[in-house]
Amino acid sequence: MPSEPALLLRHHRPFIAFWLARIFTASGFQMLTVAIGWNLYQLTGNVLDLGLVGLVEFVPRVLFMLHTGHVADRYERRKVAAICQTVQAMIALSLAIGGLTGNVTREMIFILAFLLGAARSFEMPTTQAMLPSIVPTALFPRAVASSQSAQQLATIVAPALGGLLYAFGSVWVYGPTVVLYLIACVLTLNLPARQTPLNKAKATMDSLLAGIRFIRSRPDILGAISLDLFAVLLGGATALLPVFAKDILLTGAWGLGLLRSAPAVGALLMSLWLARFSVDRKVGRVMFTAVGVFGVATIAFGLSTSFWFSLAVLVVLGAADMISMVIRASFVQLETPDEMRGRVSAVNGLFIGASNQLGEFESGITAHWFGTVPAVVMGGIGTLLVTGVWIKLFPSLANRDRMHVPADDTAPKPTA
Incomplete structure (x- = not known):
């Protein structure tokens, strides 16, 4: 039986290529999102348009959910992901050309935002499904944590x-973004091919709904992804950070930037830790504990009037969320x-997209009804209540000890 270091050494090159592709495509998307937001606000000066862009990007995820998985x-997943990355590069190139010629319009940005959301809707499930065929099963939880570190770093x-680049003009952002996506495309095409036969069945309603039926038939999987949905839906306070920065913590734009970065810092540090020391036992208990810590950290942030304590709490919040995410993604x-x-x-x-988008909407509505601080505190309490209810509804998930990986399944199956 080969050791874990030997297995990791055997498969480190494909995973490094996968990791780099993730960081390039994630960085490209983050830079593209910042540039689109600034560009649109410069054109219209309408804050509502900024919210509409996020909604336009999310709509394709709902429209194409069944088709993206099929x-x-x-x-071939490498080719699907590469095509999606190429489409995103073309979107950035279109905006760069539009910026050079002065032909970028509000309507153009909304159309390209929809295409960007559609490309990401197909790319995300494809790249997630690729990872188990790249690394040995025994190392998969660590691979998930390492993969997430790329996302958080970006x-x-x-x-x-x-x-910073936008200060020199929009083209200075769109141009490098094209390069980042193209590099990610080349890295993706050089990954190993999938090691199971392609599913050649035609797309029928039965096959499209197979993923939903499979999740419903597996209580642990259903419990895990629905727990994330409702915990983040209730506990998310990201949309209210500008209010905390300006009116409660009394900082300026610099403080808002630090508050937005703090959860990602905590998530990055935790992902690096989990890449080295994976959770191998009592995974259900650890996951539910992490969600509970997420709820407590949300309450603490809502009640805090100290900027530095708020930063520290958000770091803890991001770290707890990363623990839950890695465990959930690994065993699912x-x-x-x-x-x-x-x-x-x-x-x-x-589910993840809905929890983030609807969570921001829920935070805004409750803040409007009850006030900013009560909205965040009630959200954290709601997360704790959901955690307790889910422990009762899904006892097998709460008592789950391992990822249920067969002892002899330490490497991907060879191609037939």
Whole structure:
């Protein structure tokens, strides 16, 4: 039986390529989002348009949810991801040309934002389904944590870099973004091909709904992704950070930037820790504990009047969220057959997107009704209540000890 270091050494090159592709495409998206927001606000001066852009990007995830998973399961995943990255590069190139010629319009930005959301809707479940065929099963939780570190690193660095480059003009952001996406495309195409036969079945309503049926048939998977949906939906306070920065913590724009970065810093540090020391036992208990800590940290942030304490609490919040995410993503992928991973990942992605988007909406509504601080505190309490209810509803998930990986399944299956 080969040791974990030997397995990691054997598969480190494909995973490094995957990791770099993730960081390039995530950085490209973060920079593109910053530039689109600034560009649109300069054109219209309407704050509502900034919210509409996020909604336009989210709509394709709902419209194409069933189809994105089916495409990831039926076609070669490397090529699907590469096509999506190429489309995003073309979107950035279109904006760069428009910036040079002065032809960028509000309508153009909304159309390209919709196409950007559509490309990401197909890319996300595809890349998630690729990872189990790149690394050994025994190392998969660490691979998930390492993969997430790329996402968090991009979330911390890329927006600041995009904002800095935009000071020289929008083309200075759109141009490098094109390069980042193209590099990610080349790295993706050089990953190993999938090691199970392609699903050649035609797209029928039965096959499109197979991912939903599979999740409903597995209580642990259903419990995990629905727990994330409701915990983040209730506990998310990101949309209210400008109010805290200006009116409660009494800082300026610099303080808002630090508050937005703090959860990503905590998530990055925790992902690096989990990449080295994975959670191998009592995974259910650890996941529910992490969600509970997320709720407590949300309450503490809502009650805080100290800027530095608020920063520290947000770092803890991000770290707790990363623990939950890594455990959930690991066993959901490992419990799902390869021919179903695309469709299951598509449903999971919709849950994640809905929790983030609807969570911001819920925060705004409750803050309008009850006030900013009560809204955040009630959200944290709601997260704790959901955690307790889910422990009762899904006892097998709460008592889950391992990822249920067979002892002899330490490497991807060879190509037939």
